Amino acid sequence: MTAATLAVLSSLARYPGEWHYGYELLTESGLKSGSLYPILIRLADRGLLEARWEDPVSPGRPPRHLYRLTAAGRQLIGEVVVPTGRRQLQLRGA
Amino acid sequence: MTSVPSFGGFFLEGYRRLSGPTRREWVDAMIAERDAIDMPAERRRFARGCTFALLTAPGHRDEGATVMRSVTALCAAVATGLAAFGLIYYPGLRSGSSWIPYLALFVIAIGVYTLCGAQVSKLRTFSTHRIGILAAIPALPCAWFVARGSATTSYGVNLIVVLLPAVAAVWAMRRHRSAASGAVAAMDTALLAGLLFFVGFVWTTYASSSGIPTGVILQEFIRSGTSDYRTWSIGDNLGGACFMLFFVPAVGLPVGLLATLLPTLPSHPSTV
Numbered sequence: 001m002t003a004a005t006l007a008v009l010s011s012l013a014r015y016p017g018e019w020h021y022g023y024e025l026l027t028e029s030g031l032k033s034g035s036l037y038p039i040l041i042r043l044a045d046r047g048l049l050e051a052r053w054e055d056p057v058s059p060g061r062p063p064r065h066l067y068r069l070t071a072a073g074r075q076l077i078g079e080v081v082v083p084t085g086r087r088q089l090q091l092r093g094a
Numbered sequence: 095m096t097s098v099p100s101f102g103g104f105f106l107e108g109y110r111r112l113s114g115p116t117r118r119e120w121v122d123a124m125i126a127e128r129d130a131i132d133m134p135a136e137r138r139r140f141a142r143g144c145t146f147a148l149l150t151a152p153g154h155r156d157e158g159a160t161v162m163r164s165v166t167a168l169c170a171a172v173a174t175g176l177a178a179f180g181l182i183y184y185p186g187l188r189s190g191s192s193w194i195p196y197l198a199l200f201v202i203a204i205g206v207y208t209l210c211g212a213q214v215s216k217l218r219t220f221s222t223h224r225i226g227i228l229a230a231i232p233a234l235p236c237a238w239f240v241a242r243g244s245a246t247t248s249y250g251v252n253l254i255v256v257l258l259p260a261v262a263a264v265w266a267m268r269r270h271r272s273a274a275s276g277a278v279a280a281m282d283t284a285l286l287a288g289l290l291f292f293v294g295f296v297w298t299t300y301a302s303s304s305g306i307p308t309g310v311i312l313q314e315f316i317r318s319g320t321s322d323y324r325t326w327s328i329g330d331n332l333g334g335a336c337f338m339l340f341f342v343p344a345v346g347l348p349v350g351l352l353a354t355l356l357p358t359l360p361s362h363p364s365t366v
Binding site (some may be wrong): 021022023026032033034035036037038040041051061062063075089 | 119120122123124125127129130131139140141142143144145146147150151193
């Protein structure tokens with residue numbers, strides 16, 4: 001798993017049950033749109049991410065795509081991101 | 095929020111129209127997200143990034159994309175093999191240094207063909223690509239005919255090859271009731287017809303190079319001042335094949351895209 005994918009997963013895991021906008025993930029992860037969307041597509045293809053269109057908010061403003069981790073995605077976060085974070089903390093402590 | 099006219103913005107809008115159902119939702123998501131960004135510079139940067147993502151994304155694994163990619167790669171490989179065979183088997187083609195820039199141009203052209211084939215394969219569906227591939231096949235017998243026929247009839251047959259993308263466009267539009275489907279089929283055919291014409295033309299040239307030349311060809315040979323007729327004849331035909339490699343997509347694709355402006359029947363929605 002690449003650092004960019006980990007950054008996206010970490011952004012999604014901050015509020016795991018909530019839906020996120022693409023641009024919000026972009027600013028939180030520090031990635032560029034050219035890197036973010038291939039990762040989102042890959043995560044969705046692997047069943048780690050679910051996506052839906054938001055309900056119409058106001059006329060004239062197109063609905064945006066929303067993203068959230070699936071149960072499998074949340075499980076992966078527990079297995080990969082948390083241990084990685086712990087390792088980083090341990091390294092910093094050492 | 096209205097979109098700022100930029101290359102990235104135009105590309106995203108165009109890509110959305112041409113993309114297949116599996117990828118379209120993501121392109122829609124990119125466009126909606128871009129439209130939600132307030133700062134114009136940031137919006138342009140976002141659209142540029144999305145353009146890069148779509149161009150560099152790996153090809154689909156669906157049947158249509160795989161078939162189109164495979165056919166393009168196979169034709170490009172055969173064309174390269176035929177060119178290499180000529181350079182090895184007929185050493186006269188390598189006399190002087192003028193063949194090197196021609197070879198470089200040929201290699202660039204084959205590379206561009208392969209890249210374009212990979213990009214086009216990401217668009218629309220298997221059914222569209224099948225039409226594009228089938229419509230390109232007549233380029234092979236046309237090439238055989240041009241390589242063996244007289245110069246006068248060759249012009250007419252070349253015209254048929256250039257019109258094949260338009261045939262593909264009309265066929266796909268009639269089948270799918272969609273101008274975007276016609277445009278993608280025209281792109282498929284323009285690419286494959288160029289490659290197939292090259293393959294057919296060069297193959298026929300090698301196979302019939304020992305044939306008896308006509309009076310006109312003999313006069314041209316004498317005027318060229320070279321001593322080896324066979325090498326001269328093959329070199330001349332290779333030059334013609336390389337020209338058609340550029341000419342077929344350069345002229346055929348605009349003609350094919352123009353054909354998509356023809357009205358489609360309005361009774362069915364453009365779902366494919």
